Amino acid sequence: MKIGRRMPAPILAALVASVLVLSVVAGCASSPPPSASGAVILSATSEAPRGSLAALVVAPAKSIRVPILTYHDVDSRPVLGPRGGQLTVSPAQFRAEMDYLKRAGYRTVTLEQVYKAASGKAVLPPKSVALTFDDGGIDNYTVVYPILRSHGFVATFFIVGGFPDLPGHTSWPDIKLMLRSGMCIESHTSHHRDLTTLTDRELVAELAGARDVLRKKLGIDAHILAYPGGKYDARVEAAARAAGYVAAVTVRRGKVISLANAYEWPRIGIGPFTGLTSFRAALTK
Numbered sequence: 001m002k003i004g005r006r007m008p009a010p011i012l013a014a015l016v017a018s019v020l021v022l023s024v025v026a027g028c029a030s031s032p033p034p035s036a037s038g039a040v041i042l043s044a045t046s047e048a049p050r051g052s053l054a055a056l057v058v059a060p061a062k063s064i065r066v067p068i069l070t071y072h073d074v075d076s077r078p079v080l081g082p083r084g085g086q087l088t089v090s091p092a093q094f095r096a097e098m099d100y101l102k103r104a105g106y107r108t109v110t111l112e113q114v115y116k117a118a119s120g121k122a123v124l125p126p127k128s129v130a131l132t133f134d135d136g137g138i139d140n141y142t143v144v145y146p147i148l149r150s151h152g153f154v155a156t157f158f159i160v161g162g163f164p165d166l167p168g169h170t171s172w173p174d175i176k177l178m179l180r181s182g183m184c185i186e187s188h189t190s191h192h193r194d195l196t197t198l199t200d201r202e203l204v205a206e207l208a209g210a211r212d213v214l215r216k217k218l219g220i221d222a223h224i225l226a227y228p229g230g231k232y233d234a235r236v237e238a239a240a241r242a243a244g245y246v247a248a249v250t251v252r253r254g255k256v257i258s259l260a261n262a263y264e265w266p267r268i269g270i271g272p273f274t275g276l277t278s279f280r281a282a283l284t285k
């Protein structure tokens with residue numbers, strides 16, 4: 001039986017597009033090593049013969065609930081400048097939160113894994129949580145990375161294309177090292193500008209331009225975007241799609257993730273005043 005004869009063309013086209021998109025999502029190392037916490041993705045479907053149309057028949061996209069936590073800097077001193085002190089979490093707090101995740105049996109997953117799960121292409125382990133870090137401060141390498149490694153955790157780092165060469169930021173060689181050890185690197189635009197204020201041409205430079213920089217510096221295709229300052233509108237979403245992003249995260253609070261809201265994925269912000277009780281509650285409610 002030829003699936004194409006039985007399946008309405010729009011549905012088949014959507015499935016093909018879905019598979020094509022999945023095949024190019026690669027902001028992480030292609031096969032991140034399983035973390036000590038067991039953060040591996042489980043295949044939802046058995047492998048179909050190579051080249052078979054059956055390979056295109058994936059489980060339908062679905063809505064999933066997974067907490068995506070947002071961190072910025074983890075430092076003993078408040079970080080000055082545009083990233084501001086109110087976003088800086090102390091190393092002691094961060095370590096306590098990671099200790100809690102470990103103790104409570106949470107599994108860390110990358111946003112690439114989340115995207116595949118929302119696409120119906122895979123299922124996430126129970127108690128999955130995605131850790132994300134915006135802006136690429138130097139502490140992402142000097143503080144966050146060792147703590148993640150010691151816990152066997154993976155995370156997604158949103159890097160601003162023009163920042164790694166600036167003082168106070170994680171350098172390209174260090175980002176590359178993190179990438180090679182299983183961390184996921186995605187895009188936080190080229191210069192961290194408010195995207196809603198830009199011309200169409202400037203949007204291309206910030207969105208497609210950042211992907212170009214990440215490709216050139218790291219050899220990866222970033223496909224997930226974090227809007228600077230969480231600011232976006234319908235025009236920005238369309239520009240992100242046109243630039244090749246398949247999903248984007250916001251600073252809106254929530255846990256429902258799907259392809260229907262792929263350019264408006266909510267996250268849960270973690271700040272210096274979150275507290276362990278609120279942290280635990282945010283994961284479960």
Ligand SMILES: [Zn+2]
Pocket residue numbers: 134135188192228229
């Ligand atoms: Zn930012």
